[in-house]
Amino acid sequence: MGDSAADRSPRSAAVLGHPVDHSLSPVLHGAAYRALGLDGWTYERIDCTEGQLPAVVDSSPDHRVGYSVTMPNKFAALGYATEVSDRARIVGSANTLVRRETGWFADCTDVDGVTGALAGFNGLPAEPTAVVLGVGGTARPVLAGLAAAGATRVVLASRRDNAGPAADCGRALGLEIHTVLLSDATLPDEVSRSDVLVNTVPEPGVGALTHLVTGANRLFDVLYDPWPTAAASAALSAGIPVVGGDVMLLNQAFGQVELFTGRPAPRQAMAAALADALGR
Template sequence: MVADARGATPAGPRSAAVLGSPVSHSLSPVLHGAAYRALGLEGWTYERIECDAEMLPATVEGSPAHRIGYSVTMPGKFAALQFASTVSERARIVGSANTLVRHPDGWFADCTDVDGVTGALSAFDDLSASPSAVILGVGGTARPVLAGLAEKGATRVVLASRRDNAGPAAECGRELGLDVATMLLTDLALPGEIADAEVLINTVPEPGITEIVDLVSHARRLFDVLYDPWPTSAGAVAMAAGIPVVGGDVMLLNQAFGQVELFTGMPAPRAEMADALSAALGR
């Protein structure tokens, strides 16, 4: 069932957690902990739980009564969507969920990664109202990127992949109303497409991006979904060339705002969360 839902602030202390494998590096406890302190939610806690996709249903079903929600990182995002009783429309289109919220009748799934993308794109103060984009990579992260671009008013997007496997991501983009073109990363026309686009978005993880990092030099702006260590390979090329760069830390921060609001029913304390993330990253 598709739904659009917001949680209400529960009475008494509650807990939330991030599910993933590996999960020890997750900065979600930093962000959510800062939010709970700023909101005055005494006794609220947030923890990391090592959990792969196969373990997710049993883990969530066995949640303690005080557990209000979960942040979900890889490899559990597809399993989270399948497990949920109700899902948001954007999570359905994207095909994955990074957020599970406890409701009286079950678990609601959403994809606040889309908010992360729109927040990162908004960090470019001169982006047009209908930005064109090239996305490097067609894996799971490419789909919320497409949804974020659609929310920002984009029309044409180029998906560039190592193999001829862009079909599922392209279908997602077209369902979102985007004009999607696909090409290989080795296509000789790709540098020109990058130069014409308003923003280049990298979803290819290290070390794979190092093999094609010269493509970044053609960009007008770079949004790299990676953030640690910083600068990334792509970010370093852009910075050396004077190309405006937004890193994945901005996406991480903005996706957490939506999760906090779904878990607590209160506006996210954005400044306090941003300060906590900056301190954790040493920036």
């Protein structure tokens, strides 16, 4: 592997986001290309707003094979694509653009990130129940990942009565969705009865919700930096199993590498590079 002229020929990918300096995608993809022997491959960060995305992708050099897409550009990426995966269409956003002969293909490997994170729990039932805190853009791939992991019933908890789009997404995925406010008196009981609590609420907003976390059976926090988060700290102090967003980040990158290179992702090399970057 890595000895052919094709392996040494220039190829590139990049991450599009604003801001983008914090992105660890270059760490993950760079480690993958090295492990695969793709000596001519490079990966870069491109600071790009949602409005700038079409022009940036339009001007892609011939050697550009694809883009990782982070916020706030995931909705624009979906709208730009000429072909869209079913899961990206249902979720309503794309974190991956892949060049094809007919144009650009959009996918949402964030779903793989969620299923990979859920697989990190020991003893999770085959049809887990879940409570999801927050109904923003991240909640939708979380719902898709829960559905892919066999979930059937999910409670969506939001600060305001704005869970409709996320609830519609969940129902399109075949989930039984219930919506409550974060202030609802029934929510602690829902959390204690569910198999997993998923936090998508950014810091510091989750600080006021730690009373919910300490009643959970398992916590998946989509955040990972700084670590531990307020939610993770509360769970760990209570002896509750925790999986962090770094596991989601790693697992979503596997699919991107495979879409870009056409080869199985070198998972151990990528995991080691991420752990080193995070100092864990």
